[in-house]
Amino acid sequence: MELKSLIRDIPDFPKPGITFRDITTLLNNPQGLRYTIDTLTQKCQEANLQPDYIVGMESRGFIFGTPLAYHLNAGFIPVRKPGKLPAAVHSIEYELEYGTDKLEIHQDAIASSAKVLIVDDLIATGGTAKATADLLEELGSQVLGFAFIIELTALSGRKKLPDLPIISLVNY
Numbered sequence: 001m002e003l004k005s006l007i008r009d010i011p012d013f014p015k016p017g018i019t020f021r022d023i024t025t026l027l028n029n030p031q032g033l034r035y036t037i038d039t040l041t042q043k044c045q046e047a048n049l050q051p052d053y054i055v056g057m058e059s060r061g062f063i064f065g066t067p068l069a070y071h072l073n074a075g076f077i078p079v080r081k082p083g084k085l086p087a088a089v090h091s092i093e094y095e096l097e098y099g100t101d102k103l104e105i106h107q108d109a110i111a112s113s114a115k116v117l118i119v120d121d122l123i124a125t126g127g128t129a130k131a132t133a134d135l136l137e138e139l140g141s142q143v144l145g146f147a148f149i150i151e152l153t154a155l156s157g158r159k160k161l162p163d164l165p166i167i168s169l170v171n172y
Contacts, residue, residue, distance in 0.1 A: 003170045006032040007150070021150050021172065023060065023121055036169065040064065040147055041071040043167045044117065049144050051117040053077050053110060055136060057103070057128055058084070060121035064149060068119060077109045077116075079132050090139060094131035103131055105139070112140030122150040123168065126157030133162060 006029050010020040026032045051074045056065025058080045069076040082091065082102045089104040110116070118132050123146070133143045145165035151158070153171050 001035045037067045047165045052114045053116045055116050057120045065119040092135040115142045119147045123148045123157040124152045124155045126160035130160045
């Protein structure tokens with residue numbers, strides 16, 4: 001299946017000169033969604049990635065991470081923007097192109113030495129994925145790799161990530 005045909009391009013969003021890769025058209029296609037999850041599962045198995053947990057970043061990482069966790073017999077842990085998690089959290093602040101942002105995870109979400117796979121819908125500059133990996137490593141977790149649906153190769157986001165397996169299904 002050609003996943004690119006199910007991803008809609010929105011020119012000049014969120015600002016002029018940017019082409020937004022809209023996955024809602026992939027999500028509402030039953031065969032495309034099944035193919036995406038099945039292919040992610042297969043690629044993780046081929047790479048011998050056997051995580052204890054899938055960690056998905058807010059919010060589209062939740063969409064793909066949860067069914068992937070189910071297929072890999074792993075738990076799912078959300079990483080969220082500040083103020084969204086109800087219990088005590090660990091957090092990390094990281095640099096954006098213009099300013100900073102912050103990510104949080106529940107303090108009791110993950111045991112030290114847990115093996116994790118980080119999942120999101122897209123990797124662009126790699127900042128969010130790197131910050132998530134840094135946060136998990138600070139907590140004593142072993143990051144096994146990363147899985148994305150879309151990779152914007154011109155932005156070289158994978159160069160920011162540790163030398164671990166990186167799965168991406170569609171490259172632009």
